[in-house]
Each structure stands twice: as structure tokens, then as C-alpha cells.
Amino acid sequence: MSATAKTPILELAGLRKSFGRMEIIRGVDLAVVQGERHAIIGPNGAGKSTLFHLVSGHLRPSAGAIRLRGESIEGLPPQSINRRGLSRSFQVTNIFPRLSVWENVRCATLWSLGHRYSFWRDVERLDDVTRRTEEILTEIDLIDRRRTPAGVLTYGEQRALEIGLTIAGHADVLLLDEPTAGMSHAETERVVALIRKVSEKRTLLMIEHDMQVVFDLADRISVLVYGEIIACDTPARIKANAAVQQAYLGTEAA
Structure with missing residues (x-):
């Protein structure tokens, strides 16, 4: 699918989250379009789970906006966000x-x-x-x-x-946090097939460390490093991105 051909269903604009003086999420802008499979990758401590906590209502942002179908949801409790899909x-x-x-x-x-x-x-x-x-x-x-x-x-x-x-x-917008973590190769294959099936008519945003899973499933990939998105593109372009290789993927990406 073309990521630019559809209207964003989930938008993050200038999103920030600080704990005291420590800023974990530092001005994240992201638009996930309807029907897209979008992966967020990054090194440990990059802020990926914190970002999910903000989107799903388990944390309140320090600044910025979160919109679901154009309506603001930042600060709403998780159950209210869940009922919105x-x-x-x-x-x-x-x-x-x-x-x-x-x-x-x-x-x-x-x-x-x-x-x-x-x-x-x-x-x-x-x-x-x-x-x-x-x-x-x-x-x-x-x-x-x-x-x-x-x-x-x-x-x-x-x-x-x-x-x-x-x-x-x-729900028609799914956030999956490391869905294949700790699995054997055979288990991973089965769960990837399941994710592909259940996301056919839904929008998927996932955090995943297994690069094979990411490149196999994602339409687009965002790379989060130290609370900032340094790249957002198709799997092929992310794989070839020198800045991404240096920050996260390493020499294997080449």
C-alpha cells in the first residue's frame, strides 16, 4: 500500500515526555495511515515503550498532541481510548x-x-x-x-x-509491543502469520526487535533513538540508510 495515499488514523505531533529533568520522548512527530503496518525500532532505552504508554493512555504527555481519527486523545484514560478503537x-x-x-x-x-x-x-x-x-x-x-x-x-x-x-x-488500531519476543523460530513464524492475518483490515503499530519480522511485516518503519525519530521510510530505504545503520542496525543491515 502507499503510505501517502490514505488519511492518517493516528497522529503524534510534537510529543514529549519528561520524568523530572529527564526527557525521554523529545518532540516526536508521526502519522500512521489507515490500514498501514508501521513498525517502531530502536535501541534499548530509546523510549519505545514510553511512546506506547503515551499513545494508549497509560502515561500523560508533558507536551504535544495525540490524535485518533482527528480527535485528541492525549490525557484520556486507557479504557476511554480503548473504546474509541x-x-x-x-x-x-x-x-x-x-x-x-x-x-x-x-x-x-x-x-x-x-x-x-x-x-x-x-x-x-x-x-x-x-x-x-x-x-x-x-x-x-x-x-x-x-x-x-x-x-x-x-x-x-x-x-x-x-x-x-x-x-x-x-479495535481497528492495534499496538503490539514486541509480539515475538522470546519465541523460537517456529513460534515466530506462526505469530507473524497471525499478525499478518489479523491486521489485514486493521491498522498496526508495533515495537519489534527482530529485524526479520520488521522487514517482513512493515509497510513503513520509524527509527526512534534517544526519544527522537531519526528516520521514517519504507523497509528497503531504512535498511539502506547510513544513519540508521550507525545508530542501530549495525553492519548487518548493509
Whole structure:
């Protein structure tokens, strides 16, 4: 897809974040267009997770703007941002290990479908929840593991389940924080295929250290170094960028 052919769905303008005198994010400008797969790379300590915390509402920016579909969301709590269609995963797998795979996803679908907590309502009779849960488990290829406790899934399956929880609320903008971290080669291949599938009709912004995954998935790549984006371009141009090679990718990029 052409990154310039569509309207930005997520925009960061002059975004800054300081902790005391230490400035972590230093004037980030970024526009992610609808339907794009956009990767953020950079060395450890560059501010990537802090940037995700700002976008998803877990931190308040010190300055600057964050716009989702043209509307300001900076400073809103995470749940409000999630209800506007932006959802994120975390570096550490965040699931309910004692609940089954089915129960994990069903919990995530209840609120998004308008159901509130009720002691006298039988959740098994909520047909819309059942249909949506089955749709998600089919999409993330875990329908055959629906009765399995989430805590005994393989690591790759747990990450797939977390992606399922991320999309359960009908979010169309996904933030994935190092989705393949700690995986074997085979697990990485499966999760990359899953990410490609679930992002087909959604917008993806991801942090990832595995360069093969980045170059395989991303339409565009932004390089964050010491809180600033030093380059934003297609994978081929990023790979050939001398400044990026020096700052992060090293001689292997050449």
C-alpha cells in the first residue's frame, strides 16, 4: 500500500515526555495511515515503550498532541481510548492463566458488546458473546484449544491469545509491543502469520526487535533513538540508510 495515499488514523505531533529533568520522548512527530503496518525500532532505552504508554493512555504527555481519527486523545484514560478503537498488548503476556482460552476471550468481549456485570444473568445464554468469542478464537487459530487453561498453553499460543484479547473489543488500531519476543523460530513464524492475518483490515503499530519480522511485516518503519525519530521510510530505504545503520542496525543491515 502507499503510505501517502490514505488519511492518517493516528497522529503524534510534537510529543514529549519528561520524568523530572529527564526527557525521554523529545518532540516526536508521526502519522500512521489507515490500514498501514508501521513498525517502531530502536535501541534499548530509546523510549519505545514510553511512546506506547503515551499513545494508549497509560502515561500523560508533558507536551504535544495525540490524535485518533482527528480527535485528541492525549490525557484520556486507557479504557476511554480503548473504546474509541485503539487497543494494545504488552511485552509481558497479560492473560488469566486459570481461566480457559474460551473464558479469557469471552471476558474480553462482554464489555465491548454492551454487557455489564450482573450476578443474575447467565453468560452462557448471551448468543452475541458466544458468536463473537468463537469468531475471535477462529481468527487466532485457537478454536481447538478453547477448553484448555490459558496457563498451560505454549508461549507462542499465549501470545496469540493476547492478540485475541487485543482485538476482542472491535479495535481497528492495534499496538503490539514486541509480539515475538522470546519465541523460537517456529513460534515466530506462526505469530507473524497471525499478525499478518489479523491486521489485514486493521491498522498496526508495533515495537519489534527482530529485524526479520520488521522487514517482513512493515509497510513503513520509524527509527526512534534517544526519544527522537531519526528516520521514517519504507523497509528497503531504512535498511539502506547510513544513519540508521550507525545508530542501530549495525553492519548487518548493509
